[in-house]
Amino acid sequence: MTIPLSFLDLAPVPEDKTIAEGIKQTVEVAKLAESVGINRYWLAEHHNMPGIASAATSVLLSHIGSQTSRIRIGSGGVMLPNHAPIVIAEQFGTLQALYGDRVDLGLGRAPGTDGATFRALRRQMQDADRFPQDVQELLFFLGTDSNDSPVQAFPGANSQVPVWILGSSLFGATLAAKLGLPYAFASHFAPRMMTQAIQAYREQFEPSQYLDKPHLMLAANLLLADDDETARYHFTSTQQSFVRLRRGGRGQMPKPTHNMDNIWSAPEKAMVDDALAVSFVGSVPTVQTLLGHFIDEHQPDELMVTANIYDQAARLRSLELIPELGIFDLAQ
Template sequence: MTIPISILDLAPIAPGQSVRESFASSVLLAQTAEANGYTRVWYAEHHNMPTIASSATSVLIGHVADHTSTIRLGSGGVMLPNHSPLTIAEQFGTLAELHPGRIDLGLGRAPGSDQNTARAMRRDPRSSDQFPEDVLELQAFLRGESIVPGVQAVPGGGTDVPLYILGSSLFGAQLAAALGLPYAFASHFAPDALHEAMALYRSEFRPSRQLQEPYAIAAVNVIASEDEADARLQFETTRRSRVRSLIARGPSAIDYTDDQIDAFLTTPEGRNIANMMRYSAVGTPSEVRNFLGEFAASVQADELITAHQSRDVDDRLRSVTLTAEAMLAVPVA
């Protein structure tokens, strides 16, 4: 039996690329995923990041859904503390009515931004504390069983859009287990608690109306190429880009050279940033298959969600195709 594989798309804006071009690339990516048997494509909510265009997640999902026909689409995730549960129920209820049977709603507790951006969004710093209650309120809106007297989600009520809890710590694992919801771990950028969180989720899972058995998704970076050296070069380029985005922000940010970035990566802080991409399958299709198979088995993942990190769109699409050919045609132990 093969393990389901999916895609996390941040709608990256490459150097010299416009936002509109980024969205066109996301459509191509979803179409390629659909043609190659992927289960779903998710989009993550981030704000005030010049290289990421997926901030208006529900709008992007609707656009991609209009240009695909069968693949599931969703959020990976909506940062619920930034929004009212009613607003998200209406947005995803609208998507579910327009594209029945194809919409997922992954929920995160982080702001998806820095503190200044959070303030610009009128976000209450304490709103994260209400995350469990907000999840239950949102779920009730989508079921048409509102727990807010006199308030219904229209559209939304009765669509029962499936919820997923996203996390990078033990908190999300415990919440998903307690609510009987699927759990997705962000190991593509926050790997440290992965194994502990997955084990905790399975051991504490309680069945629910949505889910009778635990269902765990693990995220992993992928760069697949016919040529191993090319894949390694793409990975180094991607890692340098990740470092630049973290240490050089704002209009007066320094434009570090590759040599400066490589020197920084030898420092303790640089090694910590490099560790964020610890779980990365890089190489030929067979190398990628071996890595992903061992990775999935090590965490007992029911599904892998792959973040194809190549900077060039054509390389990213090729990676998606090669990974599907390697993973979906060969059983994973």
């Protein structure tokens, strides 16, 4: 049995590139993802990070939508504590008006940034405590029940843009289950609670107007190359980014290296290995077996992969090789 495959992007800005160049490369990735037959192309909201160009998520999604024709576009996710629900309803209602039923809205509870930037967004950390209520308010603004409300989202009302809950803990899993919404787990960078979250979501799921049964998407790092050594070399860009985050540093997407041992300490290596445990890096034969076992074990309804690295040619080559895996339901 094959499952759909989707792609999560951070719109990386490589070292020595401008933001405009990073966005241009992101468009190239989205176009190739569509031609390969990938189901969804999602962007993640991050702020105050010079190596990520997807801070204005809905704006960049609109550009991606204008450059593609079939692939679903969406957020993976919008960090709802950063926004008033009606504003997000208006933004994604606008996207739906522009691009029809291709639009998804994935929602996260974390601020996706540091405390100082959170304050610059005119938000407070305790705003995250309102996440369940804010999700329900957003569903109201996007749904068909707001017609008699004194406040409505225009665009947004009656659009019924599909809403996903994103998470890396039991909180998002149980909320998605209670609301009867699809759930995506961030196993590509925080896999520790994955098994428990999967179980909680499936066991506690309550059918709703949105879904009659659970719909689970798992995330993974996927980097394919013509040989294992090449893939591992390019993946060091991702590993270096995680080391830099641990050290509290910032910067654009780093160039790959042939020797990570010159960069990370033993505790840093252990941290990165733990965070990136759900990663499939190598040639098609190498990844095919490992990824097949992962899917068989966890039985996701969809898989979402990401490959945030420095080298654009390597990113594109990885996408080109995906059909050779033979384990995904790719659109023709």
